[in-house]
């Protein structure tokens with residue numbers, strides 16, 4: 001029997017990402033090829049400065065690609081209007097929201113923008129989705145606080161709530177567990193896992209929590225200076241793909257436990 005072919009939500013083909021300066025391009029990562037499937041939790045890992053944020057921003061159209069192709073649900077990214085994109089894709093980046101003067105309730109409500117009419121009035125569905133987003137991210141009690149009054153960790157959860165209010169089939173998060181304490185780190189990663197299994201959302205997130213990502217992700221992307229590997233965590237472990245992430249003399253990957261340990 002052939003395995004059921006899952007719908008490809010996002011595909012990168014011969015993608016090159018990086019920066020332009022004085023009309024010259026400075027690639028950060030090249031020849032990137034991978035596809036991610038509906039209902040999967042995908043963890044992107046790699047050392048500091050390897051290009052994870054650059055890649056994520058390029059995949060969601062927040063910075064121009066240098067060459068190659070990004071397709072979302074089979075459609076070239078550049079052919080998708082910003083309104084259409086906002087109903088398909090929500091993004092949580094590491095940058096602090098510009099609108100810190102808003103209350104948490106107001107910021108999360110902004111997530112409903114793609115669906116509200118020109119007056120911005122909320123339907124029962126909008127209100128229900130906002131309540132759900134606040135509840136599931138454990139931010140209900142903060143709803144009436146101004147964003148500038150929040151700790152970094154609280155703000156991080158509010159940013160995730162805004163993305164959940166947007167209720168898109170694809171969510172992309174850049175380091176969603178930064179600033180979070182151990183409990184909220186596990187809580188958020190478990191929540192992302194739960195959202196993929198219970199609601200069929202596809203969630204791509206970058207993280208330095210490699211051990212947790214190995215345990216929770218369906219697929220992992222391992223980015224290093226010369227290549228990007230994409231596969232199930234167990235297959236990547238078998239292939240030794242985690243070994244090349246960090247200098248061996250300092251930190252080693254144990255295939256049997258799926259964890260890194262410091263070499264003494």
Ligand SMILES: Nc1ncnc2c1ncn2[C@@H]1O[C@H](COP(=O)(O)OP(=O)(O)OP(=O)(O)O)[C@@H](O)[C@H]1O
Nearest residue numbers: 019020028046047048049050051052053054055208
């Ligand atoms: N705006 C920019 N202009 C030029 N180069 C940049 C810019 N932003 C980042 N870079 C460079 O691109 C490379 C990749 O940076 P990026 O932030 O994507 O890495 P990262 O893997 O997300 O790192 P970290 O794990 O530390 O967050 C780095 O060498 C960085 O200096």
